[in-house]
Amino acid sequence: MSIYKRGQVWWVRFTSPNGQRIHQSTETADRQAAQEYHDTLKAKLWRESKLGDRPSYSWEQAVVKWLGETAHKASQKEDIKLLRWLDPHLRGLALTAITREKIRQIGDIKRLAASPATANRHLALIRSILRRAAREWEWIDQAPLVRLYPEPARRIRWITREQAERLLSELPEHLAALARFSLATGLRQANATGLRWDQIDVARAVAWIHADQAKNGKAIPVPLNPDAMAVVREQIGKHPAVVFTFEGRPILQPNTKAWRKALERAGIENFRWHDLRHTWASWHVQAGTPLHVLQELGGWETPAMVRRYAHLAPEHLAEHAARISISAPNLHHGKLIAIK
Numbered sequence: 001m002s003i004y005k006r007g008q009v010w011w012v013r014f015t016s017p018n019g020q021r022i023h024q025s026t027e028t029a030d031r032q033a034a035q036e037y038h039d040t041l042k043a044k045l046w047r048e049s050k051l052g053d054r055p056s057y058s059w060e061q062a063v064v065k066w067l068g069e070t071a072h073k074a075s076q077k078e079d080i081k082l083l084r085w086l087d088p089h090l091r092g093l094a095l096t097a098i099t100r101e102k103i104r105q106i107g108d109i110k111r112l113a114a115s116p117a118t119a120n121r122h123l124a125l126i127r128s129i130l131r132r133a134a135r136e137w138e139w140i141d142q143a144p145l146v147r148l149y150p151e152p153a154r155r156i157r158w159i160t161r162e163q164a165e166r167l168l169s170e171l172p173e174h175l176a177a178l179a180r181f182s183l184a185t186g187l188r189q190a191n192a193t194g195l196r197w198d199q200i201d202v203a204r205a206v207a208w209i210h211a212d213q214a215k216n217g218k219a220i221p222v223p224l225n226p227d228a229m230a231v232v233r234e235q236i237g238k239h240p241a242v243v244f245t246f247e248g249r250p251i252l253q254p255n256t257k258a259w260r261k262a263l264e265r266a267g268i269e270n271f272r273w274h275d276l277r278h279t280w281a282s283w284h285v286q287a288g289t290p291l292h293v294l295q296e297l298g299g300w301e302t303p304a305m306v307r308r309y310a311h312l313a314p315e316h317l318a319e320h321a322a323r324i325s326i327s328a329p330n331l332h333h334g335k336l337i338a339i340k
Contacts, residue, residue, distance in 0.1 A: 003031075003038050010034030016045040057139045059090040059098065065137065066129045072212065082125050085110075090126075095133055098126075100144040107149070116149035123148055156308055157275045158282040163268055170262035174246040175254055177231050179276060181244070184228035186280035186298050188215065189273055193251050195243045202236075205229050209299065220299035278309075285309040 002014045003026075010031060013023045022041070026034040044056070063083055070076055089106045090098060103126055111119040123146050130143035159167070164183060168176045182192050191209050200207045207222040214220050224232065235243050242250040255273050263271055277298070284294050295306045 002042075003034055005031075010037075012038040012041065014038075014042060016042075018045075020045075055139075056094045056096065057133070057137075059093050059095060062095060062129050062133050062137075062139070066132065069132075072217070075215065078121075079125060082122050086122060086126065095130065095140045098130065098144065100146070103144060103146055111149060116151045120148045120151065156278050156282065156312075157271060158279040159268060159271065159275070161283070163266065164279065167262060167266040167268055170265045172258050172262075174244070174251065175256075175259060175262070177234060178244045178251060178254055179273075181228055181231040182273075182276040183280055183283075184225055184231070185222055186277050186284075187222065188277060189254065191220075193244060193254065196241055197243060198241075200224075200232060200243065202229075202232065214299055216299060216301040218299065218301075221296075223297075281306070281309050282312050285312045 003010060003012050005011070006025075008029045010026045010028060011024065012026060012034070013021075015021055022045070026037040028034050028037070067076070067080070067083075070079065073079070086106070089109070093102075103123065106126070107119050107123050110122050127143070127146040130140070130146075133139040134141065134143040168180055171179060178192060181187070182189075185192070185207075187195070187209070191213060194213065195207065199209070205224045207224055209220040209222060211217055211219045232243065235245075239245045239248065239250070244251050259273065263269070281294060281298060284297070285291070289297075291303065291306045291310060294309070295303060298306070300306050
């Protein structure tokens with residue numbers, strides 16, 4: 001029987017022209033609607049098999065395939081969060097029905113409720129999924145153009161060494177140790193809180209972040225300077241597996257009330273835990289660390305991510321700037337050279 005009732009809902013069951021066994025719910029208790037669903041589905045599968053029509057894929061199917069192929073990404077939890085917000089706007093749509101105008105409408109909705117950067121993260125995820133559906137899966141002929149919103153340039157937030165010492169003195173012992181280690185290594189929050197003893201060689205003063213723990217998917221070597229080693233030695237014996245703990249348990253989230261209260265007492269505003277990494281990078285650039293070295297130390301995938309800090313050390317431009325000094329005009333064989 002091609003159509004039958006299970007409970008209150010009608011189901012269809014048949015074999016398609018290419019031998020595929022179809023058995024699924026019509027999601028309706030109306031027999032006439034169920035019969036129409038059956039006939040439409042059967043005709044569609046016949047056209048795909050006999051006339052070469054491209055199968056129609058839904059947004060949900062694309063999401064499932066995307067999540068399966070990106071399970072290795074460190075940022076997949078963030079992707080899932082974005083997809084949950086997108087679900088009511090795209091659920092039930094065929095990929096071919098997700099047009100440029102539809103995407104723009106979704107972006108405008110998010111932009112009204114949040115910042116351009118937040119809206120752009122949602123739009124970029126839609127774009128990535130549709131591009132893969134077109135270029136790799138061949139589910140659609142072409143992905144629609146997705147335009148992102150202009151974002152204002154953001155200032156790199158960092159603090160001075162004096163401010164850092166003031167903050168560390170206000171933090172409880174367990175957070176102070178983790179913050180000092182972060183300032184010494186530049187590790188991202190998840191990499192620092194999740195650091196294990198089997199990732200540290202105390203004798204060689206090195207640590208490492210495995211590729212599956214790194215944001216860019218590549219292993220990161222972490223040389224431990226004297227400040228970092230001092231913190232590591234203080235943690236020895238506190239836990240058999242994890243380096244940073246509080247009351248015998250791993251620290252999962254350092255952005256706590258204690259962190260925020262310490263910032264208040266230290267007189268530091270608009271400062272996040274991640275800004276410890278910005279501070280580490282800023283100190284390095286100011287100390288003369290070449291940008292390509294900083295890129296490797298910080299585990300950044302592209303030089304563009306490191307160039308954000310270049311303006312903090314303009315000393316390498318001083319020699320060139322001095323060439324047009326009014327008080328010391330350029331000379332060539334004892335003669336003044338006119339500067340045009």
